[in-house]
Amino acid sequence: MSGNEKVMKEQAAVLEVPRAEKGILRHEPRRYGASEQGCALEYYGPDTAPADILLMASMHGDEVETTVVLGEALRRVPENALKNPVILSVNPDGILRGTRSNARGVDLNRNWPSSNWSANPVYHRDHGGQERDIALSSGASAASEAETRALQQLVLRLQPRAIVTLHAPLACIDAPQASPLARWISRRVQLPLVPDVGYETPGSFGSWAAEQGIDIITWEFPRRSITALIASHAPVLFQLLTGEFDPGED
Numbered sequence: 001m002s003g004n005e006k007v008m009k010e011q012a013a014v015l016e017v018p019r020a021e022k023g024i025l026r027h028e029p030r031r032y033g034a035s036e037q038g039c040a041l042e043y044y045g046p047d048t049a050p051a052d053i054l055l056m057a058s059m060h061g062d063e064v065e066t067t068v069v070l071g072e073a074l075r076r077v078p079e080n081a082l083k084n085p086v087i088l089s090v091n092p093d094g095i096l097r098g099t100r101s102n103a104r105g106v107d108l109n110r111n112w113p114s115s116n117w118s119a120n121p122v123y124h125r126d127h128g129g130q131e132r133d134i135a136l137s138s139g140a141s142a143a144s145e146a147e148t149r150a151l152q153q154l155v156l157r158l159q160p161r162a163i164v165t166l167h168a169p170l171a172c173i174d175a176p177q178a179s180p181l182a183r184w185i186s187r188r189v190q191l192p193l194v195p196d197v198g199y200e201t202p203g204s205f206g207s208w209a210a211e212q213g214i215d216i217i218t219w220e221f222p223r224r225s226i227t228a229l230i231a232s233h234a235p236v237l238f239q240l241l242t243g244e245f246d247p248g249e250d
């Protein structure tokens, strides 16, 4: 069987909802907390532990393409075929404001109670890809933000074996453990597997999750249109949501 035939066979294993019905999100949300501004923090899918893979998008509110593409993949999944828990927006206040940070100016990806958390300001690039000279806070203390604490409790409760967190636009699969799952995603979306993003990330979600022994995979979308990202990435996310994939394959 050729590689393409194998992929087609996998994708045929769970049928997508009919196109006419994929506009509406029919999965029941489960609430895991509230943002600093009172937005519901929600996930979809099973709440049984241990979970296999927890998927999440938009820890940074200005990377909204991750929510759009993950939401598209989720709406294609029949209600009884959703096997893994999924969060469409970790940072809803940031999405509402169009900011990388949450409503209090905190970069939620530097607010985690990992051993390397730092009180120093966090500098990031703007979307033009200039030097990293835009300051945000890492929080008054580790886990100072409601979004961080709620997600921390959810992860500790669901005990996922692996977490896939979506970001943009560095175009890589950042996976320090280079697990079979990380290598599978890298092959399927044709993005390079890297051990880090090339700069220090104290207090990042990845640092904290790795310290919990979780296979943490940061999937950085490439700088492409949402239409192109849906075409190349949504089918792979669909497979992760339905559990219809074999990371051992080559």
Ligand SMILES: [Zn+2]
Binding pocket: 059, 060, 063, 166, 167, 168
């Ligand atoms: Zn990001």
